[in-house]
Amino acid sequence: MSRLRRRLVACVLAASLLAPVAPAWSAAPPDPAPAQACTSPAKASLAHSGVKQVTYEIGNTLNNFGFLTIGVGTLSSGVALTAFNTLQSWTVYTTNDYLWEKYDPWKTRNEDAVSFDVRRSFWRTTLKYMTGKPVVASIKIAALYVVTGSAVTAFAYGIAATAGASVIFFMNNLAWDYYDQSGACR
Numbered sequence: 001m002s003r004l005r006r007r008l009v010a011c012v013l014a015a016s017l018l019a020p021v022a023p024a025w026s027a028a029p030p031d032p033a034p035a036q037a038c039t040s041p042a043k044a045s046l047a048h049s050g051v052k053q054v055t056y057e058i059g060n061t062l063n064n065f066g067f068l069t070i071g072v073g074t075l076s077s078g079v080a081l082t083a084f085n086t087l088q089s090w091t092v093y094t095t096n097d098y099l100w101e102k103y104d105p106w107k108t109r110n111e112d113a114v115s116f117d118v119r120r121s122f123w124r125t126t127l128k129y130m131t132g133k134p135v136v137a138s139i140k141i142a143a144l145y146v147v148t149g150s151a152v153t154a155f156a157y158g159i160a161a162t163a164g165a166s167v168i169f170f171m172n173n174l175a176w177d178y179y180d181q182s183g184a185c186r
Helices: 003-021 046-072 075-103 118-148 151-184
Strands: none
Touching: 046 075, 046 118, 046 151, 075 118, 118 151
């Protein structure tokens, strides 16, 4: 496959991953979730962070497989890079999430009646993303460079795979924040 064609495929794939989360500026804001009584936040747990990682990694592995296989041009190298990046991502994500849960756990603002605050969750997820994703992306781009020997290919497909993983990361963390709060709220 020509380089131009591979770049075009990568751009189209990245755009298709990002399109579902593009803001609908004309849409009316959704109704807030009903107020619920909540208990105090759960303590940090490596097991809980690991379970959150499983749901993230399912989407991330498929995302990496697509971008990395196209980037390197062979199925065997794509599978090898995907396996490597799955392991390194798993380690960084779980460690990052555990540290966040330990040192800055999700807190409810009012112990008696709270609705899920999507904006607060989004900004907390953004900060979590900014502490973990640069590490994962750097390792991914370096691995692509080692396999392909091309800085252009490494950056193009590494950044495209990182963009797709970013969408998955945000969707996964927002869903888990909602689930964690609804589990604490009775």
